[in-house]
Amino acid sequence: MNGDAERIHPFSKIWFLLQADELYSLTRFAYFAGLMNVTFRNAHHTLEYYLQASLAGRISLRDLKRLGHNLTKLHKAFSDFFSTAPVSRDVIGYIDRFNKMRYPIESGFLKILWGMPLDEFFNRFDQRLRKGVACFSIIDLDRIVYEIREKVVPSSDIGILAISSEHASFLYRDNLYFRPPVEET
Numbered sequence: 001m002n003g004d005a006e007r008i009h010p011f012s013k014i015w016f017l018l019q020a021d022e023l024y025s026l027t028r029f030a031y032f033a034g035l036m037n038v039t040f041r042n043a044h045h046t047l048e049y050y051l052q053a054s055l056a057g058r059i060s061l062r063d064l065k066r067l068g069h070n071l072t073k074l075h076k077a078f079s080d081f082f083s084t085a086p087v088s089r090d091v092i093g094y095i096d097r098f099n100k101m102r103y104p105i106e107s108g109f110l111k112i113l114w115g116m117p118l119d120e121f122f123n124r125f126d127q128r129l130r131k132g133v134a135c136f137s138i139i140d141l142d143r144i145v146y147e148i149r150e151k152v153v154p155s156s157d158i159g160i161l162a163i164s165s166e167h168a169s170f171l172y173r174d175n176l177y178f179r180p181p182v183e184e185t
Contacts, residue, residue: 013056020049071096146177
C-alpha cells in the first residue's frame with residue numbers, strides 16, 4: 001500500500017471535530033433532560049471523536065483504526081503529541097467503560113451516581129466499589145472536552161458551536177469552559 005492511500009484525508013480532522021461538537025451538545029442536552037444512559041454513551045462518543053480529530057493527520061489511517069473506540073488508547077496517542085492537562089488515565093479509563101453500557105453485564109455498572117465530580121468519586125470510593133457505580137458530572141465532561149478541543153482548535157478559532165438559541169441554551173448552560181461568543185459593539 002502506498003503512503004498516500006494510508007494517509008487520512010485532510011477534511012477528516014474537520015469532520016471528526018464537527019461530529020464531536022454535535023455529540024458534545026447532544027450530551028449536554030441529554031444530561032439536562034435527565035437521560036442518563038444516553039448521556040453516558042454520548043459522553044464516550046464525544047471524547048472519542050475529539051481525540052480522533054486531534055490525531056487525524058498526525059497518525060496513519062491504519063493506526064487510527066487500530067486504536068478503535070478505546071478512549072484509553074486514543075488518549076495515550078493524544079498525549080504523545082500534546083502536552084496534556086491533568087486528566088488522569090484513571091478518569092479516561094473510567095469513562096471508556098461508558099461505551100459498554102449498551103451491554104449492561106459487560107460494563108459491570110449496577111448503580112448510577114449522578115452529578116458527583118469524578119475527583120470526589122475517586123477519593124471517596126475505593127477501586128472495588130467504583131467498579132459497580134457509573135458516575136457522571138457535566139463539569140468533568142466540560143473540562144475534558146475543553147482540554148482536548150483547545151489542542152485541536154484554539155479558543156480564538158473556536159467559531160460557533162451553537163447554531164440556534166435553543167442549541168446555545170444547552171451548550172452554554174452552567175458551562176465553566178465554553179461561553180457564547182461576545183458580540184462586538
